[in-house]
Amino acid sequence: MLNVYLYATEMYGGIDLEHYLDNSATTAVSQKAAEKAYRIMVENYGNPSSLHLKGINAEKELESARKSVAAKLGAQSEEIFFTSGGTEANNTALFGVAQAKKRRGNKVIISSVEHSSVIESAQKLENDGFEVVRISPNENGIITPESVLSEVDENTILVSVMCVNNETGAVMPVSDIFSAVKDKNSEVICHTDAVQAFGKIALNARRLCADLITVSAHKVHAPKGCGALYIKKGVRIVPHQYGGEQEKKIRPGTEALPLIAAFGVACEEFKIEENYQNISELNEYARQKLKSIDGVSINSPENALPYVLNISAGRVRSETMLHFLEEFDVFVSSGSACAKGKPSHVLSAMGLSRERADSALRISFSKYNCKEDIDVLCKCIETGLSVLAHR
Amino acid sequence: MKEIILLKDGEIVLKGLNRRSFEDVLKKNIKFALSPLGRFEITSAQSTIYVRPLSEDIDLDEACERVSRVFGIVSYSRAAVCEEKTLDSVLQTAPVYLEKTLKSAKTFKVEAKRSDKRFPYKSPEICRELGGMILEKFPHLTVDVHNPEVTVYVEIRDFGAYIHCDPEKGAGGIPVGTGGRAAILISGGIDSPVAAYMMAKRGIKLTAVHFASPPYTSRRAEEKVVKLLQKVSRYAGRMTMYTVPFTKIQEKIKDDCPEELFTIIMRRLMMEISEKIALDNDCSALITGESLGQVASQTIGALGCTDEATDMVVFRPLIGMDKQEIIDISYKIDTYETSIEPYEDCCTVFTPKHPRTRPVLKYVKEAQEKAGFAPLVDEALQNLKITYISADD
Numbered sequence: 001m002l003n004v005y006l007y008a009t010e011m012y013g014g015i016d017l018e019h020y021l022d023n024s025a026t027t028a029v030s031q032k033a034a035e036k037a038y039r040i041m042v043e044n045y046g047n048p049s050s051l052h053l054k055g056i057n058a059e060k061e062l063e064s065a066r067k068s069v070a071a072k073l074g075a076q077s078e079e080i081f082f083t084s085g086g087t088e089a090n091n092t093a094l095f096g097v098a099q100a101k102k103r104r105g106n107k108v109i110i111s112s113v114e115h116s117s118v119i120e121s122a123q124k125l126e127n128d129g130f131e132v133v134r135i136s137p138n139e140n141g142i143i144t145p146e147s148v149l150s151e152v153d154e155n156t157i158l159v160s161v162m163c164v165n166n167e168t169g170a171v172m173p174v175s176d177i178f179s180a181v182k183d184k185n186s187e188v189i190c191h192t193d194a195v196q197a198f199g200k201i202a203l204n205a206r207r208l209c210a211d212l213i214t215v216s217a218h219k220v221h222a223p224k225g226c227g228a229l230y231i232k233k234g235v236r237i238v239p240h241q242y243g244g245e246q247e248k249k250i251r252p253g254t255e256a257l258p259l260i261a262a263f264g265v266a267c268e269e270f271k272i273e274e275n276y277q278n279i280s281e282l283n284e285y286a287r288q289k290l291k292s293i294d295g296v297s298i299n300s301p302e303n304a305l306p307y308v309l310n311i312s313a314g315r316v317r318s319e320t321m322l323h324f325l326e327e328f329d330v331f332v333s334s335g336s337a338c339a340k341g342k343p344s345h346v347l348s349a350m351g352l353s354r355e356r357a358d359s360a361l362r363i364s365f366s367k368y369n370c371k372e373d374i375d376v377l378c379k380c381i382e383t384g385l386s387v388l389a390h391r
Numbered sequence: 392m393k394e395i396i397l398l399k400d401g402e403i404v405l406k407g408l409n410r411r412s413f414e415d416v417l418k419k420n421i422k423f424a425l426s427p428l429g430r431f432e433i434t435s436a437q438s439t440i441y442v443r444p445l446s447e448d449i450d451l452d453e454a455c456e457r458v459s460r461v462f463g464i465v466s467y468s469r470a471a472v473c474e475e476k477t478l479d480s481v482l483q484t485a486p487v488y489l490e491k492t493l494k495s496a497k498t499f500k501v502e503a504k505r506s507d508k509r510f511p512y513k514s515p516e517i518c519r520e521l522g523g524m525i526l527e528k529f530p531h532l533t534v535d536v537h538n539p540e541v542t543v544y545v546e547i548r549d550f551g552a553y554i555h556c557d558p559e560k561g562a563g564g565i566p567v568g569t570g571g572r573a574a575i576l577i578s579g580g581i582d583s584p585v586a587a588y589m590m591a592k593r594g595i596k597l598t599a600v601h602f603a604s605p606p607y608t609s610r611r612a613e614e615k616v617v618k619l620l621q622k623v624s625r626y627a628g629r630m631t632m633y634t635v636p637f638t639k640i641q642e643k644i645k646d647d648c649p650e651e652l653f654t655i656i657m658r659r660l661m662m663e664i665s666e667k668i669a670l671d672n673d674c675s676a677l678i679t680g681e682s683l684g685q686v687a688s689q690t691i692g693a694l695g696c697t698d699e700a701t702d703m704v705v706f707r708p709l710i711g712m713d714k715q716e717i718i719d720i721s722y723k724i725d726t727y728e729t730s731i732e733p734y735e736d737c738c739t740v741f742t743p744k745h746p747r748t749r750p751v752l753k754y755v756k757e758a759q760e761k762a763g764f765a766p767l768v769d770e771a772l773q774n775l776k777i778t779y780i781s782a783d784d
Contacts, residue, residue, distance in 0.1 A: 323608075324606035
């Protein structure tokens with residue numbers, strides 16, 4: 001191991017705990033959710049479609065999970081369709097609506113800062129002949145209702161705007177956007193990718209005026225491989241998979257019950273307000289502490305979701321700092337791409353300089369984080385800035 | 392039905408008195424390549440190597456696949472072993488063994504080789520008999536001696552009679568280990584694995600040297616190199632990889648050397664360190680994936696400056712190749728997909744905006760000496776990480 005690490009490790013006296021600050025990428029599965037998944041795998045392992053008791057018991061688990069997820073979206077159970085995750089839900093939403101509405105019009109509006117599962121699905125729709133409009137955010141990284149509304153016309157079939165941006169934590173005024181859109185053209189289907197908002201802020205499908213909502217399990221302390229799409233009653237989408245009656249044919253294939261049931265348990269464990277309060281304090285603490293480090297600047301807007309904090313650390317490239325931090329068991333995400341790639345599309349869209357985008361780091365919290373994590377992070381960034389060569 | 396793989400020696404048949412030792416190495420390499428599949432008997436006679444599986448359940452498809460990557464073999468055939476070395480047995484075995492192939496073909500011919508002259512029928516007679524038999528069993532076929540779709544080979548050898556179709560092309564080259572040892576400087580790009588493959592093909596046993604600069608380079612970049620070497624070792628056999636901790640040296644280059652000479656000085660230091668590792672490992676040459684004019688550090692002038700850093704002979708098997716030709720080989724040896732994974736390697740850390748394409752050795756040396764790298768080089772050499780690479784890990 002290199003001396004600089006030895007030096008630093010000695011300095012901070014054997015850090016043996018890990019400091020996981022990449023919760024927007026994924027989260028640790030909660031004890032209860034993991035136990036649920038385990039029990040379903042070894043005990044209640046029936047196929048929910050089977051006619052016998054084993055199947056019925058499995059189906060009960062499935063429906064109870066559906067109810068738990070629905071409750072957190074202010075929705076009814078039958079409006080929840082389980083998928084393999086956020087990416088699949090977004091694909092189902094975009095292609096499903098485009099297919100169902102292609103005779104009414106062919107204009108699709110998305111924001112330019114969406115997750116790649118929306119951006120690339122829209123790209124495919126564009127290649128297939130749909131007109132795709134991409135709305136850029138303002139300098140705070142926020143999509144304004146006016147900018148979306150100006151693009152809505154008779155020909156528009158779908159608007160997709162995320163609730164919370166995954167890189168900056170910027171909270172989009174989704175309900176304002178969607179209600180304005182519906183006022184102008186009530187036929188437009190409104191979809192929101194709520195993967196980063198779910199479990200962190202209270203969501204209500206009606207209040208959001210959303211027809212479709214994407215959520216994911218592994219961002220809320222449930223296992224990977226599971227997600228859900230809320231489809232408002234009466235909204236028709238065309239499935240893109242065939243071969244079974246499951247999920248009302250929207251998502252055929254035997255349900256991933258261990259994951260789904262664990263997802264349900266994780267939803268039951270939501271303490272949105274309490275966590276929001278704690279994380280806000282943590283975020284504020286981190287902001288103050290990071291700001292005091294020479295060379296660090298904050299990229300997340302002031303009123304961003306406190307769970308995400310995007311910063312730029314001096315002129316050290318994101319990836320370098322990330323690997324430096326990893327040596328101390330501090331895990332963050334590079335908010336940006338490597339030298340060979342392009343800078344983050346989100347930060348560029350916000351108008352950040354290339355240099356700042358190149359050194360961007362995303363710190364993201366969960367209920368399992370504490371102030372000590374921030375202390376270690378800040379110390380390590382400080383050390384990194386002094387020992388790492390700048391570009 | 393018993394099967395066997397017949398391998399034809401390549402260039403080594405041209406060797407004089409050393410031929411035996413070349414063949415012994417080749418047999419050893421074949422044995423090693425096949426060892427995960429089960430036990431085989433490997434013997435040689437009449438410039439052919441016989442690979443006999445010693446149990447029924449051995450996967451011969453996989454064995455052929457593996458044999459096709461052993462250097463020193465020009466061609467190989469998977470053949471049926473006739474139960475007895477008699478014409479009757481040949482006539483019985485061939486139509487059964489080749490039924491599928493013959494059914495889907497329209498034209499064929501038979502070629503017989505009788506190296507055991509005690510066999511009572513001469514080659515043309517064997518051809519006639521077997522040809523007639525096949526025509527009888529597969530009436531849709533016609534004989535075409537000039538352009539047959541299928542050629543049925545009958546080989547009457549000292550140990551038995553064998554039947555097979557057209558031989559497959561082998562890897563060529565000469566057996567790994569008969570050409571000495573050399574150290575390959577491997578980065579993780581497209582070129583260096585290809586260079587390693589090409590020198591292994593000429594019989595060289597490899598030792599790999601990789602430079603890592605954490606945290607500027609990621610751990611994934613190093614894992615990627617291991618993956619690439621595993622692919623290469625399917626051809627080149629087992630090897631040892633040395634990872635050189637290069638961070639401090641690169642930082643010092645950046646701090647204390649003129650920017651336009653960053654890369655050239657880095658390359659020189661890599662050569663210097665690799666030479667030392669090479670000497671410790673009984674290597675007598677260095678191998679790089681440089682190709683003339685590909686980048687600034689690979690111009691004639693730059694290569695001259697790099698070369699001067701070592702007394703060892705430096706092999707650059709890609710020197711006259713175009714990028715596309717190199718890529719074609721990397722596809723063939725299946726390293727391409729791994730090579731293009733986008734992790735930074737130490738060659739892309741601190742790249743100068745305008746590197747010198749015609750560096751003057753005198754100034755490069757002056758700059759390098761002024762900075763003084765000796766203590767850091769020693770330190771790096773003391774902290775080498777060793778990884779053992781084997782294709783089957």
